[in-house]
Amino acid sequence: MSAVAALWSTSIGKKAVMAVTGIALVGFVILHMAGNLKIYLGPEHFDAYARGLRALGEPILVHGQALWSMRLILLAAVVLHVVAAVQLTQASWAARPVAYTEKEAVAADYAARTMRWGGVIVLLFIVYHLLHFTVGVVGYAPGQFQEASVYRNVVNGFRVWYVSAFYVVAQAALGLHLYHGVWSMFQTLGMNARGNGFYRGLAVVAAVLVVVGNVSIPLAVLGGLVN
Numbered sequence: 001m002s003a004v005a006a007l008w009s010t011s012i013g014k015k016a017v018m019a020v021t022g023i024a025l026v027g028f029v030i031l032h033m034a035g036n037l038k039i040y041l042g043p044e045h046f047d048a049y050a051r052g053l054r055a056l057g058e059p060i061l062v063h064g065q066a067l068w069s070m071r072l073i074l075l076a077a078v079v080l081h082v083v084a085a086v087q088l089t090q091a092s093w094a095a096r097p098v099a100y101t102e103k104e105a106v107a108a109d110y111a112a113r114t115m116r117w118g119g120v121i122v123l124l125f126i127v128y129h130l131l132h133f134t135v136g137v138v139g140y141a142p143g144q145f146q147e148a149s150v151y152r153n154v155v156n157g158f159r160v161w162y163v164s165a166f167y168v169v170a171q172a173a174l175g176l177h178l179y180h181g182v183w184s185m186f187q188t189l190g191m192n193a194r195g196n197g198f199y200r201g202l203a204v205v206a207a208v209l210v211v212v213g214n215v216s217i218p219l220a221v222l223g224g225l226v227n
């Protein structure tokens with residue numbers, strides 16, 4: 001068995017895979033949120049940013065190559081993260097057919113359950129989000145979605161109040177998932193030199209930044225600040 005397969009076959013190996021893919025996903029979510037805030041600079045800046053993402057690395061790379069490479073890495077990270085989570089969950093259910101009665105065990109179990117449900121909500125959100133803002137097949141009147149007008153698509157998309165409400169709820173689920181995920185990642189990778197409070201603080205900062213930054217956008221559209 002290769003070293004990678006041997007690592008994958010253990011639960012600590014799967015947790016390490018979750019931590020490493022989690023770092024890539026948190027990095028993407030923070031950068032994506034920062035990019036999303038360019039919407040406050042107006043349509044020219046926001047659409048130029050979207051075009052810039054496709055032109056990244058030119059002329060050394062061909063048009064779209066860097067973006068597609070990033071998409072493939074992101075997809076691989078999501079698949080590995082989810083498969084490891086499902087297998088760890090199955091192993092934990094198989095090992096514990098009868099519920100715990102101890103208080104701490106119940107608390108740990110609650111966090112794990114929240115992560116599982118939160119993860120499912122975040123995954124459903126990502127599928128909806130791609131169909132909404134990238135493909136444009138949900139949430140728009142016929143002909144309203146224009147691939148090149150990313151700013152207009154976001155404004156038209158968030159003008160539908162229940163779509164905005166869904167985004168806000170999904171960001172809350174993402175925030176909780178990030179908070180617990182970032183915290184567990186430090187534990188799995190054995191990074192506890194600075195004491196628990198420091199790493200919890202980092203987890204809170206990452207989660208709050210992402211939630212506040214992202215939630216501000218549908219609210220700004222509904223409030224007429226971005227139009």
Ligand code: HEM
Nearest residue numbers: 029032036050071129133134150154167174214215217218
């Ligand atoms: C209110 C918050 C958000 C806004 C306004 C937003 C906006 C957008 C827009 C406009 C696009 C299409 C970009 C383009 O076509 O150039 C996009 C793509 C994407 N978003 Fe978001 N997003 C938000 C939150 C999120 C979150 C929380 C995640 C992940 C958990 C996420 C993951 C993605 C992914 C994976 C893509 C596809 C990137 C690509 O392949 O080009 N987004 N987002």
